[in-house]
Amino acid sequence: MQHRSGSEPARSSSIRRIRAGRRGTGAPRTARAAWAAGGRRPSAGAPGGGSREAPEISPTLRLAAAYGWRLIVVGVVVYLIFAALGRFHLVTLAVFLALVVTALLEPLVSVLDRWMPRSLAVVVGLLLAVLLLFAVLSLIGANVAGEWDGLRREFDGGVNRIGRWLEGPPFHLRPGTLAEVQAQVSRFVASHRTTLINTALTGVGRLVAVLTVGVLAVFCSVFFLYSGDRMWTWFGGQLPLRSRRPVRLAGRAAWVTFTGYTRGIVVVAATNAVLVGVALFVLRVPLAVPLAVLEFFAAFIPLVGSPVALAVAAVVALATRGPLVAIVVVLLIVVIGQLEGHVLHPLVMSRAVRLHPMVVALSVICGSVAAGVAGAVVAVPLVSVVWSVYGVLRVHPPALPESD
Template structure:
């Protein structure tokens, strides 16, 4: 090495350094994006819910619009859907109200049966310990009454935020259903001409995957809810309809949602009907999990992106860590959409390369024009 010259750097280190600073820039941008989304997460949730409603109701509105004006068809579709949801909630509320007295008595008796069961072998718990736990719970509620009241009051602010989010989701869904295609065309026209083609390919792939996943997960959730509701009704477990609705909502979190909802049903069955019925409900968790994992998802979700179970599990956990319940729900469709867009763009690039190679091959096979020297034009004679 000559004096004053910089030391030689291995090519591997030079390449690693080049990738390292680029990864730092990308990581900083991703972190800033997630921080921005976290600051305005209500807007993101509202738009996501609007897209879910659009994926579910856009086909219905298209059918109704064949005989009615588009605006009237969208209004009838939205009003009918809202009436259906409110009817289901009213049915659940009526079921809870009718079973409230019986449920309180059964729970009181069920708690006593659980205490007696814990006092017998193999647990042999001291009855005074159980009574002490109940006394401590009552003392905790009494001593922290002001804190609980303040939390309830602060929860009213969260209720306002939830209502505002639902209102924005409903408003955006109406606009998406009515003229979502024109909105997408306007957005695409704002992009540079060089990326409009890729944006069109990626956008179509993303929407196709999102609608397929939404339709599939709703069908899977409805099937699980019907199976759970019928099974709990046959077993005589109280609150079968609300528990079935809980199963429907929990099924939107893949892998872990259904077991959690059925665990709640098992606790209700244990308190109301005893250990035998609770054991049957626990066995139901295994059966429904097998049906969902090996029958429903392979059949129903075949039009959406098929992700490996490990990817689904990691996505759900990462989403729950990042944004709680909402993140767990959004994680899998987000990963599916991203992978679908990546696959569509890669396939488009491969198609373009293949087309370019075929064009070059065709030009080479045509050869030179008639009367032209195959060696090409000769330079002028400068002598």
């Protein structure tokens, strides 16, 4: 009995040592544990039941793969969204114009709402905007009609002066070169008359599309001005409780950025137009008012629109006032560009748009490649809105579901 009781502790300790040895030297019980431990797996193709080490994937590669397929999914979704918007580009453009009109007229409608009903305030604000637009167009038409005869004579004389200037040093063109170019243009127009007529008919169809977009934009802006806040509240109420707070924050940030950009770009464009109009009037360049209006609308395309409009003004100055005045207009391009980039944009639009100039330039180019002039106009406000929404959602991530 003593011998049996004395051998029990030795037997128990030996069993524990055997089990500990099995746990320390044996293979992991699961495949995941074997993968994490980096141990050896039996290879079915190895002769004699040998084994080889399993290939271990780098954590960096795993992270890159995880981000890669997510970026692919996001890219596909963004592509489908833009494909749908491109399919219905007229409706998209009309809604964008309605948002622009709403951003511009909302302060006026809010002021009128203090003395009259909201519906009447919306109608009065839209009528004032339409009357202002027609007044500007009438001013342009009257200016062009009043200066047309003198402009034609000055343009013919300017072309002759340019021809004589090009015939001298340093160009030394052959006499009659411009006359030959004009004759070739006339022959081209005569030989392609049918194509030009078809193009004009296509332009009529585009004019109908433009009028359709304008009517739809006015129709949408009426409802945006009258009950835009209630429409947004209704939309938020259709979302799940968890999504209401981030959507509300994102919508508020997007609208603040969009209205700030729209009102800021109008101020910048109006300032540029006034400066160009005054400078062209002082230099006695014909069509100063239409060229100033052209500068106003061209300024809606950042970094590109103003130089193009002033280049047109330089051509008119070269044909009517000579090379010296044209050089002054070219210098005006540089001065207004510096004023717009270093004074107007930082003062007027710094709160609404915080984008690097390179981002603005790339956005304008990509937008123009994707959708022409409309894409160039829409690109910068779209990128600004997306960036502001990202900043708000990064600071205020989605929280728990709300109780209300």
